Each structure stands twice: as structure tokens, then as C-alpha cells.
Amino acid sequence: MAFRINDIVMRKSYGSDILFRVINVIDNKGVRHYLLHGLNMRIIADAPEDDLIEVSRAKIAEYDRPYREKAEYLLKKIASSKSLQRKKGMVRASWQEPYGRPGKVLHIDGDEEYLNICLDAYKKVGMEVVGVVVKEEEQPDKVYDLLEKYRPDILVLTGHDSIRSNSRDYGDINNYRNSKYFVEAVKNARKYEPALDNLVIFAGACQSNYEALIKAGANYASSPERVLIHCLDPVLVSEKVAFSHINELVKIEELIENTITGAPGIGGLQTIGKFRYGVPKGKY
Secondary structure (H helix, E strand, C coil): CCCCCCCEEEEHHHCCCCCEEEEEEEEECCEEEEEEEECCECEEEEEEHHHEEECCHHHHHHHHHHHHHHHHHHHHHHHHHHHHHHHHHCCCCHHHCCEEECCCEEEEECCHHHHHHHHHHHHHCCCCEEEEECCHHHHHHHHHHHHHHHCCCEEEEECCECECCCCCCCCCHHHECCHHHHHHHHHHHHHHCCCCCCCEEEECCCCCCHHHHHHHCCCEECCCCCCCCECCHHHHHHHHHHCCECCCECCHHHHHHCCCCCCCCCEECCCECCEEEECCCCCC
16 A cells, blocks of 8 residues: 555564654655654664555554653653752752752754654753754754854754664664764764863764764763664753753763663763752842
């Protein structure tokens, strides 16, 4: 059967393991192929028409439930932790009541739908963020100007990625669909700010070349074991950095544990937090 853009499908050749949204139709010498983006995961793929099956709404809900529940749990846990911190501050004398400024995020995403999901999550955990949609291949050319314009504390470079079919050399950057663009974007961001603790960078998507991203200058990246990462993982990493104190190292094991994908999908380097306390809180 013919599929249309925005149809939700699965690939038979991969055991119908991932939900995809059709984003483009490609005529390859008379054979119709489809370009696919993961529905929950930051993966890009393509497949011929006869490899795809349509997915029912019930199947979509069944597949999405565990990811949605874990994301909601983690976001509620974050909000609850912040509420507890505020209550602790209320027992102090009025002039000692603290306030704070978390790190500001610039989130550059190749997928507008995913970016909007992330912006909603940032809002739920009380973060200051600017979101910009930039295609993965355009991110290297645009990141420097965007950094100059918005001057963030934390930069997220993400979108979709994957290892090309039948590739086994995971060290070769050319075997990835978009890792080379993320790598070049990180390098250009480091021309703007070389110090890892001044500008904290998360970069990558599903199956991205983790080692190349870290070498290029990212503080955190995906994907150490070349697994799929959830669309909200960059938000959860950014939140931990944004609300960790500037005189403390971010607890990296805790950061990884509080992502949806965990250690197989997210890793990084010791990094100083971006949260600044202030006292006293203004009256007006």
C-alpha cells in the first residue's frame, strides 16, 4: 500500500520494533522509498514500501505508554525536588530567603515537533530556554551566530541520527547519517567559547558517534552503545546542569540515571553546574 507523509509505520525487516513517522516519499528508480523519523526516538531511517506496515492507534498508545510514563515520572520528580528546596528556604529569616538563577539553554533541534515537546518539558521544570529549529546539516553554519545572539549557559545540538545500514565500523564518522554535522557544530561552538565549564554542550541523537562528539568538545553526548535515545533525554541532561550549583561538579552518575535511556545512550565529562544562589530575595 502507498503511505502518506505523517503516517505512522513500522519496519517488518526489523521486527516492527520502532514506531516511525513518514516525513518524505522518495522515488528510487521506480521503487517508492520512505524517509522516516522515530516517533519517540531521535532516529532517522529509510525503507522501501513493501517493508512497511501501518500502525493502529491502539498500537501507538501501547508502544508510547512506557516512555511517556517514565518521562512524566522524571519530570514530576524534578518538580517535587524543587518544591522541597523552596520549602526548606522558607524556614530562614526573611532577609536570608534565597532565590536563584539556573543556567539558560539554547536548544537547536532538527525536528520542530520534537523541539516543541522539549520546550514544554523545559517549561514544566522551570527553565529559561530558547528553541530554534535548524536542520542537522545546517547546524554547523548557524550555531556560532545563534550563540552570539542568545548567549546561553548550555547548548543543545540534536535532531535525528542513525548508523547506516550494514555498517560495522562505528568509528568512521561517514557511517552515520548526521553525526558529522553535530561534530562540526560542536567544533564551531567551541570557537565561540572554548572552556567546557563556561559553555556546557550536549550533542547527538540516536546512535550518534559518541566518541567523536566528546573529542570535538561536547560535555555530554549520545550514544555510547549506539542505542536509540528518547526525544526528552537532552532536556533531562540540561536540567541537571542548569540546577546544579556553580561551585559543585554535576553528579554525572546521577545525571545519567535520571535520563530515559540511561548509560547506554548518554555519557559525558565532569562539568561544573550553572545554578547561582542569591540572597536576599527582593521585595518588589
